[in-house]
Amino acid sequence: MLVVADSLAYFGPKGGLPADHPKIWPNLVAAELDWDVELVGRIGWTCRDAYWALIGDPRIWASVPKAGAVVFAVGGMDTLPSPLPTALRELIRYVRPTWLRRVVRGTYNWLQPKLAKLGRPVALPPRISVDYLDQSREALAQLRPELPFVAVLPSVHNCDAYGRVHRGRPRAVKALRAWSERTSVPLVDLGEAVRDNIFSGDANPDGIHWGWAGHSAVANAMVKTLQEVR
Numbered sequence: 473m474l475v476v477a478d479s480l481a482y483f484g485p486k487g488g489l490p491a492d493h494p495k496i497w498p499n500l501v502a503a504e505l506d507w508d509v510e511l512v513g514r515i516g517w518t519c520r521d522a523y524w525a526l527i528g529d530p531r532i533w534a535s536v537p538k539a540g541a542v543v544f545a546v547g548g549m550d551t552l553p554s555p556l557p558t559a560l561r562e563l564i565r566y567v568r569p570t571w572l573r574r575v576v577r578g579t580y581n582w583l584q585p586k587l588a589k590l591g592r593p594v595a596l597p598p599r600i601s602v603d604y605l606d607q608s609r610e611a612l613a614q615l616r617p618e619l620p621f622v623a624v625l626p627s628v629h630n631c632d633a634y635g636r637v638h639r640g641r642p643r644a645v646k647a648l649r650a651w652s653e654r655t656s657v658p659l660v661d662l663g664e665a666v667r668d669n670i671f672s673g674d675a676n677p678d679g680i681h682w683g684w685a686g687h688s689a690v691a692n693a694m695v696k697t698l699q700e701v702r
Contacts, residue, residue: 473498473507473698474535476522477545479515480627480662483681485674488515495684498543500691505698510535513545518558518596519604522546526608541620541698542612544605547648548626548662550596551640555587556580558595581633588635598640598647605648609657620701622694623648627662630670631679658697665689 475481475498482489482496489496491511494503502509512525512532522544526532536542564580567573609621625648626641641663652659669675669686676682682690 473502473505473509474532474539474542475509475511475513475545476525476532476543477511477513478517478549479513480548480681481511481513481545483515483676484687485676485681485683487676495687497687497691497694500687501694501698504691504695505540507540510539516549516558516561517546518550519544519546519601519608520596523604523608526611536612536615536619539616539619541622541701543622543624543694543698544608545624545662547601547605547624547644548629550598550601551594551626551638551644552629552634553588553591553637553640554593554595555590556584585633585635588633589637591635591637591639594640594644598644601644602647602651605657606651606655609655620698622658622660622697622701623652625649625659625661625663627680627682628667628670629680630675633678633680636679658701660690660693660697662690665693 481498482491484495493499498509498511510531512529561580564573564577567576605623612619612621625645629638630636648659666682666686666689669683674683674685
């Protein structure tokens with residue numbers, strides 16, 4: 473199973489974990505289906521980043537010919553309020569000298585939660601997210617038309633860094649469902665699976681990432697979907 477994902481796939485209640493950690497949902501799914509898993513991901517990835525990885529990462533090229541299914545577990549970051557351009561955040565790491573980078577990062581971190589309360593613009597508009605997902609689907613279909621392709625509906629959050637605002641999710645869900653109906657790509661609803669966990673005391677304190685109950689719930693939903701498309 474090839475999983476292309478953001479950090480929700482490999483962060484637990486206390487932070488990031490190695491790709492072979494047995495309690496993250498990709499490995500729970502692989503264990504249930506008796507598959508190996510190749511997890512390709514990075515914190516903050518959108519559908520656009522996943523597409524770039526698909527066409528640029530040789531690990532993916534090596535995995536596609538032998539994959540039983542491909543899961544694109546991205547799209548949640550796309551829906552988060554991003555009044556300061558995502559590109560700005562990505563460029564902060566390159567600012568020099570070090571003292572200036574710290575000032576820029578501190579200013580960004582101070583402004584982001586305040587401006588996020590506006591709820592818009594989001595990191596990636598739904599039509600662009602869907603377009604990148606569809607390009608990914610078509611690229612894989614050119615290589616292996618029979619290969620099952622699964623995508624997700626966005627998770628939910630309770631994150632101070634995003635002002636605890638998630639007004640972009642409904643529009644994204646609507647666009648993704650329409651795309652799913654048009655292409656017959658099944659969707660796993662991450663929000664439905666993890667909602668109780670995110671708003672409990674058992675999730676990651678950052679308000680974005682899940683606890684173990686969230687990973688288990690996503691794994692159960694994903695296994696059910698994959699069993700239907702195998």
